Amino acid sequence: MRLLTHNTLQSPLTSSYPLRITATEIKYIKSSGLMPEEGEKDFVKNLMEKKKLEWSGVVGGWRDLKEIVERDLKGEVEGIEIPETQPRPNDPSYTKTLKSLHILLLEIHVITGTLVDSSNERVFKIEGGIPNMILLEDEIE
Amino acid sequence: MSRPELTGAAANFYNDTEARKYDTNSRMIGIQAEITKRALELLQLDTSFPNFILDVGCGSGLSGKVLEEAGHYWVGLDVSRDMLNVASERESSIKGDLAHHDMGTGLPFRSASFDGMISISALQWLCYSNSSKQVPKRRLVRFFSALYGVLKRGARAVLQFYPETPEQAVLISECAAKVGFAGGVVVDYPNSTKAKKHYLVLSFDRGYSTPKGLQSSAQSGVRVDSSTSSKRVKVVKKKGKGKTKEWIEHKKDVQRKKGFENVRKDTKFTGRKRKDKF
Numbered sequence: 001m002r003l004l005t006h007n008t009l010q011s012p013l014t015s016s017y018p019l020r021i022t023a024t025e026i027k028y029i030k031s032s033g034l035m036p037e038e039g040e041k042d043f044v045k046n047l048m049e050k051k052k053l054e055w056s057g058v059v060g061g062w063r064d065l066k067e068i069v070e071r072d073l074k075g076e077v078e079g080i081e082i083p084e085t086q087p088r089p090n091d092p093s094y095t096k097t098l099k100s101l102h103i104l105l106l107e108i109h110v111i112t113g114t115l116v117d118s119s120n121e122r123v124f125k126i127e128g129g130i131p132n133m134i135l136l137e138d139e140i141e
Numbered sequence: 142m143s144r145p146e147l148t149g150a151a152a153n154f155y156n157d158t159e160a161r162k163y164d165t166n167s168r169m170i171g172i173q174a175e176i177t178k179r180a181l182e183l184l185q186l187d188t189s190f191p192n193f194i195l196d197v198g199c200g201s202g203l204s205g206k207v208l209e210e211a212g213h214y215w216v217g218l219d220v221s222r223d224m225l226n227v228a229s230e231r232e233s234s235i236k237g238d239l240a241h242h243d244m245g246t247g248l249p250f251r252s253a254s255f256d257g258m259i260s261i262s263a264l265q266w267l268c269y270s271n272s273s274k275q276v277p278k279r280r281l282v283r284f285f286s287a288l289y290g291v292l293k294r295g296a297r298a299v300l301q302f303y304p305e306t307p308e309q310a311v312l313i314s315e316c317a318a319k320v321g322f323a324g325g326v327v328v329d330y331p332n333s334t335k336a337k338k339h340y341l342v343l344s345f346d347r348g349y350s351t352p353k354g355l356q357s358s359a360q361s362g363v364r365v366d367s368s369t370s371s372k373r374v375k376v377v378k379k380k381g382k383g384k385t386k387e388w389i390e391h392k393k394d395v396q397r398k399k400g401f402e403n404v405r406k407d408t409k410f411t412g413r414k415r416k417d418k419f
Contacts, residue, residue: 005216005238008291012242012249031235043191043214052193052293054251130225133218133242133249138274140246140283 001131003065004105007057011117012135018057019124021064023113027129028076034106036098044102048086053101055086062104069108080104144305150271151263152243155200155221164201164227173200173261176338177207180259180299183327183342183352188212192256195291196237197244197300198263202228205237208259216255218242220266245280248287257296258288264302264341268309281316288343289320297324298343310339317343325351332356332398356398386412 010017036042047053062082069077080100087094115124115131125132145154155163163169186192192213196204199217201224208215214236219225220243228239242249244260245267267284268277288298304310310326317324324343330336331354342351389412396404405411 001240002238004214005240008216008250008254009240010249010251012247015251017251029235034235041190043193046190047193052254057251128226129229130222130239130241132222133240134220135243135246 001110001126001129002106003058003061003108003110005131006061006110006115007054007105009115009131009133011119011122012133013122013139014117014119016117016119017054018060019115020118021061021110021113021115023065023068023110023126025110025112026065026068026072027109027111028073028107029109030076030107034102036102042098044105045098047105048098048101049089053086058082058101058104059084065104065108065110073108077103077108144303146266146269146305150220151266152220152222155224157223157226160201160221160223160227163224164203170203173203174207176261176301177204177259179329179338179355180204180261180301180340181207181211183299183340184257184259184297186213186257193254195248195250195255195258197248197258197260198266199228199237199239200224200261200263202231202237202239204259204261206231209236216240218244218248220244244284245275247283248291250291252290253293254291255296256293258292258298258300260298260300260302262301262303264300264313265304265309268305268312278312278316281313282319285317285322286320289322292345294345296345298322298341300341300343302339302341304339313341317341321345323347323349327351327354329355332395384412388412 006019006021009019011019036044059082062080069080080103081093081096082100082104083093083097087097091097109129110126111129113126115126116122117124145151148154188211194208194213194215196208196215196217199205199215199219200221202217205215205217205228215238217225217228217237217239219228219239219241222241225239225241228237240249244263267281270277292298302313304313314326322343323346324341327340327342329338329340340354390407393404393407
């Protein structure tokens with residue numbers, strides 16, 4: 001699961017957002033197919049400028065993953081900086097944030113771990129990189 | 142045509158062997174890719190930038206591959222874990238991500254997350270109930286109202302499905318209209334049994350009229366509209382008379398459209414009665 005997906009996921013029961021991540025295994029997959037592109041064509045830049053990213057989700061996701069990224073992906077991923085508030089296109093740190101976002105949202109994968117709804121502590125497991133969001137029929141009203 | 146929907150839950154039907162079979166069957170791959178391309182066409186996306194698409198019932202990721210080739214990023218949902226396992230092994234899947242979820246229980250996303258949504262050969266599964274707690278209509282409404290929430294305003298959704306009966310298509314369109322969607326069912330190749338495909342095209346725009354189906358002369362399909370959806374479609378069967386001239390001409394026409402070559406020409410003798418003594 002990428003942080004891009006985490007950014008859109010909310011608890012299907014309580015609509016709590018963002019879900020808390022506890023990761024036990026993560027992976028960095030660098031892919032040439034994901035290289036930042038020029039202008040409008042760049043997906044991350046587009047997400048930022050069209051306000052499709054939920055900044056609280058980005059900040060929350062990075063807070064949850066920071067420790068394990070710094071421990072397990074040492075040497076591969078470095079220098080990710082996520083400001084507390086969403087930067088504007090004319091901020092000096094804007095390009096740097098875009099670079100960080102590119103790695104954080106697209107190239108880091110959570111392989112094993114859990115997603116936790118912080119309002120009722122319901123746990124959704126992540127196994128083999130796929131979060132299990134299945135609900136029991138009893139859980140829905 | 143066999144209908145796996147009648148055998149039980151999708152998660153049970155698409156087990157490991159079935160999922161692998163599905164993913165390596167070249168006929169399946171061809172059909173799925175073709176349907177996905179058509180769905181993308183009906184989606185009418187703004188392609189000046191990469192879109193973020195939701196794929197409900199993504200299966201082994203055959204449709205995702207097409208989305209990727211078109212330059213889009215996607216998230217796929219499926220109820221079968223075995224299908225998802227096959228999908229996650231796919232190496233080319235660099236722009237897609239997966240989640241295990243049952244669409245009948247809503248969608249686990251925050252509002253206005255996606256630029257568009259496609260679903261290939263999945264929606265008909267919602268018309269069947271596999272436990273006493275599953276009510277098809279309730280599951281359909283739950284799915285559509287969740288869908289209404291997760292799409293960006295102005296986005297569209299295209300869902301290709303295989304209705305078993307015309308009533309199913311009506312039920313599905315009614316449920317979509319109930320939550321506020323406009324749109325309708327586009328039927329491609331309505332005269333062919335094999336190539337015939339149903340696409341439910343949904344939009345937020347009240348005045349949206351669905352594009353025409355491929356190779357169809359008559360307007361076929363059911364329109365989703367809050368005003369007409371409540372009306373029941375009555376099927377009136379004509380009795381007696383039998384083979385009139387119109388009937389014969391229509392039948393020949395259908396056969397020609399299907400591509401039969403040995404269809405007799407229409408002449409002034411078509412449908413005429415023979416003399417009593419012959």
